Amino acid sequence: MSSAEMLHVGRPISRVDGRLKVTGQAKYAAEYPAADLLHGCVVSSTIAAGRIIRLHTDRARAMPGVVEIFTHENSGKAARQDEDWRDDIAPPGHPLRPLHSDRIQFDGQPIALVIAESVEAARDAAALVRAECAIEPHCTQLEAKRSQAYVPPEKRSGIPPPSDPRGEPEQAFAQAPIKFSREYRVHAEHHNPMEMFASTCVFEPGGKLTIYDKTQGSQNVQSYVASVFGLKPANVRVINHYVGGAFGSGLRPQPQLFLAVMASLALKRSVRVALTRTQMFYLGYRPDTFHTVSLASDHQGTLLSIMHDAVAETSQYEDYQEALVNWSGLMYRCDNVKLSYQLAKLNKATPCDMRAPGAANGVTVLECAMDELAHELDIDPLELRKLNFASMDGNTGKQFTSKALDACYREGAAAFGWSGRRREPRAMRDGHELIGWGVSTGTWEAFLQTASARARLTDDCKLEVSTAASDIGPGTWTILTQIGADALGLPLEAVSARIGDSTLPASPVEGGSWTAASNGSAVQAACEAVKHTLFKRAQRMANSPLADASFEHIEVKSGGIGRKDDPRRSLSIAEVMHAADLTEIVEDGQASADPEQAKRYVSYTNSAVFAEVRVDEELGIVRVARIVCATAAGRILNPKTARSQILGGVVMGIGMALHEEAMIDHRLGKIMNHNFAEYHVPAHADVDDIEVIFVDEHDDKVSPLGVKGLGEIGIVGTAAAVANAIFHATGKRVRDFPITIDKLLAA
Amino acid sequence: MNRFEYVRPDTVAHAVKALADRDARALAGGTNLVDLMKYEVTRPSRVVDINHLPLRQIEPAPDGGLTIGALVTNSELAWDPRITKRYPLLASAILAGASPQLRNAATTGGNLLQRTRCYYFYDPSTACNKREPGSGCSAIGGVNRIHAILGASDGCIAVHPSDMCVALAALEAVVNVEGKDGKRSIPFSAFHRLPGSEPQHDNTMLQGELITSITLPASDFGSNHTYLKVRDRLSYAFALVSVAAALKLEGGEIRTARVALGGVAHKPWRDPDAEQALSNSPGAP
Numbered sequence A: 001m002s003s004a005e006m007l008h009v010g011r012p013i014s015r016v017d018g019r020l021k022v023t024g025q026a027k028y029a030a031e032y033p034a035a036d037l038l039h040g041c042v043v044s045s046t047i048a049a050g051r052i053i054r055l056h057t058d059r060a061r062a063m064p065g066v067v068e069i070f071t072h073e074n075s076g077k078a079a080r081q082d083e084d085w086r087d088d089i090a091p092p093g094h095p096l097r098p099l100h101s102d103r104i105q106f107d108g109q110p111i112a113l114v115i116a117e118s119v120e121a122a123r124d125a126a127a128l129v130r131a132e133c134a135i136e137p138h139c140t141q142l143e144a145k146r147s148q149a150y151v152p153p154e155k156r157s158g159i160p161p162p163s164d165p166r167g168e169p170e171q172a173f174a175q176a177p178i179k180f181s182r183e184y185r186v187h188a189e190h191h192n193p194m195e196m197f198a199s200t201c202v203f204e205p206g207g208k209l210t211i212y213d214k215t216q217g218s219q220n221v222q223s224y225v226a227s228v229f230g231l232k233p234a235n236v237r238v239i240n241h242y243v244g245g246a247f248g249s250g251l252r253p254q255p256q257l258f259l260a261v262m263a264s265l266a267l268k269r270s271v272r273v274a275l276t277r278t279q280m281f282y283l284g285y286r287p288d289t290f291h292t293v294s295l296a297s298d299h300q301g302t303l304l305s306i307m308h309d310a311v312a313e314t315s316q317y318e319d320y321q322e323a324l325v326n327w328s329g330l331m332y333r334c335d336n337v338k339l340s341y342q343l344a345k346l347n348k349a350t351p352c353d354m355r356a357p358g359a360a361n362g363v364t365v366l367e368c369a370m371d372e373l374a375h376e377l378d379i380d381p382l383e384l385r386k387l388n389f390a391s392m393d394g395n396t397g398k399q400f401t402s403k404a405l406d407a408c409y410r411e412g413a414a415a416f417g418w419s420g421r422r423r424e425p426r427a428m429r430d431g432h433e434l435i436g437w438g439v440s441t442g443t444w445e446a447f448l449q450t451a452s453a454r455a456r457l458t459d460d461c462k463l464e465v466s467t468a469a470s471d472i473g474p475g476t477w478t479i480l481t482q483i484g485a486d487a488l489g490l491p492l493e494a495v496s497a498r499i500g501d502s503t504l505p506a507s508p509v510e511g512g513s514w515t516a517a518s519n520g521s522a523v524q525a526a527c528e529a530v531k532h533t534l535f536k537r538a539q540r541m542a543n544s545p546l547a548d549a550s551f552e553h554i555e556v557k558s559g560g561i562g563r564k565d566d567p568r569r570s571l572s573i574a575e576v577m578h579a580a581d582l583t584e585i586v587e588d589g590q591a592s593a594d595p596e597q598a599k600r601y602v603s604y605t606n607s608a609v610f611a612e613v614r615v616d617e618e619l620g621i622v623r624v625a626r627i628v629c630a631t632a633a634g635r636i637l638n639p640k641t642a643r644s645q646i647l648g649g650v651v652m653g654i655g656m657a658l659h660e661e662a663m664i665d666h667r668l669g670k671i672m673n674h675n676f677a678e679y680h681v682p683a684h685a686d687v688d689d690i691e692v693i694f695v696d697e698h699d700d701k702v703s704p705l706g707v708k709g710l711g712e713i714g715i716v717g718t719a720a721a722v723a724n725a726i727f728h729a730t731g732k733r734v735r736d737f738p739i740t741i742d743k744l745l746a747a
Numbered sequence B: 001m002n003r004f005e006y007v008r009p010d011t012v013a014h015a016v017k018a019l020a021d022r023d024a025r026a027l028a029g030g031t032n033l034v035d036l037m038k039y040e041v042t043r044p045s046r047v048v049d050i051n052h053l054p055l056r057q058i059e060p061a062p063d064g065g066l067t068i069g070a071l072v073t074n075s076e077l078a079w080d081p082r083i084t085k086r087y088p089l090l091a092s093a094i095l096a097g098a099s100p101q102l103r104n105a106a107t108t109g110g111n112l113l114q115r116t117r118c119y120y121f122y123d124p125s126t127a128c129n130k131r132e133p134g135s136g137c138s139a140i141g142g143v144n145r146i147h148a149i150l151g152a153s154d155g156c157i158a159v160h161p162s163d164m165c166v167a168l169a170a171l172e173a174v175v176n177v178e179g180k181d182g183k184r185s186i187p188f189s190a191f192h193r194l195p196g197s198e199p200q201h202d203n204t205m206l207q208g209e210l211i212t213s214i215t216l217p218a219s220d221f222g223s224n225h226t227y228l229k230v231r232d233r234l235s236y237a238f239a240l241v242s243v244a245a246a247l248k249l250e251g252g253e254i255r256t257a258r259v260a261l262g263g264v265a266h267k268p269w270r271d272p273d274a275e276q277a278l279s280n281s282p283g284a285p
């Protein structure tokens, strides 16, 4: 599609599902009714390691309304092989099997499921279940296991391991005139989307299941349930029409899904299991990570060596992996690079992809180190970044499909007023507040996944586009509608999207910021196929005005199909369909990455983030007064939903910089601040002015639509920009995230 | 949550009677009690919903102060013109706490009686002397960066979390309660207590007593005051430390100073040394 043909794509269209959401009509997993529904409440372990000797369930069983209590001694039938439990996203290891054995490997592990006729009865009874356990030693402290860290023997599919060293990083470091090694830490952050994990499993006579699940991938859940319970995939339908935020937490099937289905199959009734906010804290989280970053440069600031070694936590049972250090090998031009990434096993649940997994934390520490280098060199931190601009990916030696990062630097700096910055720290003040300005680069990979879609055009010029994608918040419903409308020249009102259903054309999970590019391109392809069929039918009509036209000359718009160069030579869609005795045309389309192109090119979204903080020096209170985030992400399908993505990412980045931290009592192996009163995410007062800029970036290789994706990039770099601004304000460098008042006062 | 009996008396006398039961609890705004019940920290046998009691007035007190009914919400109190004019310190302390939604529900009596935010207190799988006397204190040696700096004991290092109470301590309010043995008035400084060996008792109320109102004495701390709160985010977080300070000035000199600290002890902490140092001193540095 050329821009001229795009009436809806590229415009700030409001969410097509917005009204349903704000009026409460959009239903979420725990809201679907079912006849004779049973309710499950999960009982969680209160120790971090050990064995269950006995579960005392008598008092709970005696509660009126209690139907069954499942434990490891009576849990329903499920697959025995690890393989059958592995979902699309699973890291290597032994996936968690709830209620599988008496073994406890982390605090909060599900150890029983109480099923009752009402939520209240289930909850009250669950409180009466008592576990008698043999406690074993545990460890939840990453520093304690750091010396035992190991390189994961088996790699997680889809996650590139750190690239091999290049050049002579150690030697270059030793010989460089300017150099340092710094230790950083980014504490674990916990997934807390608004919608908590929930599954409503509707049991139909004959054993068919319809499962309403809080997930980022209906088909991932479908195949997981089918293989864990040995069911025919055709007998398992999974629906996730609306998802109340997920950020990666819903990529993998979570325990409540298994439990709901297990109970449903065992009791032959519909069952709902929803987790509590507290239980959410036991599950998905961004891993706690330690980093050593060593940078060396010449006197002018040209990088001579980059070394980045990281240790991340994982569970006892899986080797969760993410691209944590790889960024340090590709963001800047440097001939001597060494990266390493190790894991340490703790008594916690397996970490989970969380918005820009690996980049949000890995890029943060590199970008703080770059700021430290600029300070050592006494040069402007933005200039240092420009000076080391990478015009190709040093890790792979491949070209970028596009990289308008220089425009991000330029436009972001101009909007922020960066040129007015005084270089030395503590130079800017307003009353009792010190003012600091910081900058960071952000980057995230732009993916194109294999995805399919279907387009159905009816003779009344209504178009339905469908794909088993999910909309976890970014606006997938809306952009698919826009793409469909433009592809067949229809008004938005004539187009409806269908997503969030495993019976629809195959789609990957929604994650990695790939949905707009992948599913969007598939929808585009399906619409193109419809157009083609329509054209062929039109040509076959008697005295067709399009008989001698070729497909390239054809456009479909305003309910008709005709020649671009001669609008008089056209037919109405209804006319064409009726002549062919059709009431609808249905075609499928696909999108997938081009393997040939992948040999030569890589794609990344890039950004420049500028932050101003104000620090009350006496009290240590930090305010993020403003942020400018300039992003290059290829074509922007919808500036309104796109901006929202960046805003959300930036706010999460502020949380990473200043607030989010699980407080663990390592003696007990327990997270103590497992609720929203005590686990802090930014509140409104913490978020001031955020300016979002999208710079022009034309990319004809990244995806058929030229789209790169925006779900993650907003968080990447934000925490570093804030931390660097705090240094600029105060002259104090805190290398331990989040930067809380006590750390800042002690620095 | 356990099963409980629910009653909704219309008179103070009936409420006092209903509260006589050892495991009965009054329900006001419910912003703390309901959480405590959901977490299985409090398992009342009877919930006495006091919202129908006639305790919603703010009235002049005989000595020129104000009497505030126990059910006046935190929002109503903070925005009442008599408060914003004569007791602005109290208004700013209230507005520094919680969120607008919570303040709309939270009541004057409930605010005084809210329990500590010690993480362990809310997690029944851990030892906590306040929740279960004699079980031990997990916070000592544990996660305790929000805990007491002053007046803690070997048995408990929890703090009282209220902002409003810090201002009430500085303003020397009086708490009026009614129980089966009648009414009494407790000076604010004697209302909350230090944990000592009985951290299960947050205050000096007797079992079954009901707060009916608080009285603010006539005050001339209307002009020179501040409530400063330091917390882990800029709103909607409990105080790491807070200070309520009020000065009475005469001819540019400080005549009387009141200083109370929040978030540092088991009770709002009046600091007599600071008050003394400031009193009768030149105002400006």
Ligand SMILES: Cc1cc2nc3c(=O)[nH]c(=O)nc-3n(C[C@H](O)[C@H](O)[C@H](O)COP(=O)(O)OP(=O)(O)OC[C@H]3O[C@@H](n4cnc5c(N)ncnc54)[C@H](O)[C@@H]3O)c2cc1C
Pocket: A676, A677, B025, B026, B027, B028, B029, B030, B031, B032, B033, B034, B050, B070, B074, B096, B097, B098, B099, B102, B105, B106, B107, B108, B109, B110, B111, B112, B113, B114, B115, B161, B162, B163, B164, B209, B210, B211, B212, B236, B237, B238, B239
């Ligand atoms: C997320 C969150 C954040 C918060 N942040 C802050 C903050 O920053 N600063 C702050 O000061 N507060 C904060 N609060 C606490 C809030 O102020 C209190 O929960 C509230 O004031 C309690 O009032 P209530 O009427 O809801 O009490 P309830 O929950 O109804 O009752 C609390 C207790 O008092 C008893 N009770 C209530 N009224 C009476 C009475 N008249 N006589 C006898 N007993 C009575 C109840 O039995 C119960 O034990 C926060 C609360 C939450 C949930």
Ligand code: SF4
Pocket: B116, B118, B119, B120, B121, B127, B128, B129, B130, B131, B136, B137, B138, B139, B140, B155, B156, B157, B158, B199
């Ligand atoms: S500090 Fe007090 S409330 Fe906290 S665990 Fe110790 S005894 Fe319980």
